[in-house]
Amino acid sequence: MDKRDRADLFRERLQHAMLRKNVTRSALARTTKVDRSTIGQLLKEDQPRLPNAQLAADVADALGVSTDWLLGLTNRPETPGDIVAAAMSLSPAERSSADEQLLEWHREAAGYKVRHVPATLPDILKTERMLQWEYALFQERRLPTAFAAIQDQLEWLSSGVSDYEIALPVHEVESCAAGTAYYKGLEVSVRFEQLNFIADQCDRMFPRLRILLFDAHTVFSSPVTIFGPNLAVVYVGQCYLAFREIERVKSLTNHFDWLVREAVVDARNVSSYIRSLTKR
Numbered sequence: 001m002d003k004r005d006r007a008d009l010f011r012e013r014l015q016h017a018m019l020r021k022n023v024t025r026s027a028l029a030r031t032t033k034v035d036r037s038t039i040g041q042l043l044k045e046d047q048p049r050l051p052n053a054q055l056a057a058d059v060a061d062a063l064g065v066s067t068d069w070l071l072g073l074t075n076r077p078e079t080p081g082d083i084v085a086a087a088m089s090l091s092p093a094e095r096s097s098a099d100e101q102l103l104e105w106h107r108e109a110a111g112y113k114v115r116h117v118p119a120t121l122p123d124i125l126k127t128e129r130m131l132q133w134e135y136a137l138f139q140e141r142r143l144p145t146a147f148a149a150i151q152d153q154l155e156w157l158s159s160g161v162s163d164y165e166i167a168l169p170v171h172e173v174e175s176c177a178a179g180t181a182y183y184k185g186l187e188v189s190v191r192f193e194q195l196n197f198i199a200d201q202c203d204r205m206f207p208r209l210r211i212l213l214f215d216a217h218t219v220f221s222s223p224v225t226i227f228g229p230n231l232a233v234v235y236v237g238q239c240y241l242a243f244r245e246i247e248r249v250k251s252l253t254n255h256f257d258w259l260v261r262e263a264v265v266d267a268r269n270v271s272s273y274i275r276s277l278t279k280r
Helices: 003-021 025-032 036-042 053-063 080-087 100-108 128-134 142-158 170-178 188-205 246-261 267-279
Strands: 088-092 114-117 164-169 209-214 224-227 231-235 239-243
Touching: 003 036, 003 053, 025 036, 025 053, 100 142, 100 224, 100 231, 114 246, 128 142, 128 188, 142 188, 164 170, 164 246, 170 188, 170 209, 170 267, 188 209, 188 267, 209 246, 209 267, 224 246, 231 246, 239 246
Parallel strands: 114 164, 164 209
Antiparallel strands: 088 239, 114 224, 224 231, 231 239
């Protein structure tokens, strides 16, 4: 960029930042420990001037923007630390499917495909009896809220606002059918009702709802949800690790696509496969 063009851009961005922060020339001069006339010279339209490195850094710090943005080296006004914080954040994760943060992310993704690898069976497809068993050790008031939230999500999915694709380890449905691992001790009628409900929803809502099964012996995934092209969330237990940086979201999307390619049961065959487990 030509020096004069850069000086013009610096002046425009300096004016914008001062206006946004409601900072006067005198206040900026005091904060940066320079004469008011020095700030005035930077803002002159007929004689554009660039500051030295020290003053550029001090002005950027005083106005809460990045030096690179003031100098025209980037179009992101945030400081590097703020950009990193926005690109990756931690949010508390409630046990309940009615977690407000989770619901807000679903609303934000309206119109985009949601890709999901759940920690167990997908919450959005759990029956009330399954939830009663899962929430037995939690306060009873949580169950009605969680079930109502799931019903809302099912209605949202049925409305066709967004497509929903779920990649699930095949051992999850097999364990549910057999009453082993996580589902040990759960009554068989509850397990079979749950599996048949998932199969019914697959038949009813395909292709808006697509579930595929992968073999965790050959491929692996942590619980993750990708809300369209702008947000990916990894579930780590007590919190969500949320990524908004485009390249990170793309990487997790590519990971999900890998699970799709490696699926041992395709979405078209999942309902019949699940039903076959309850008939063995």
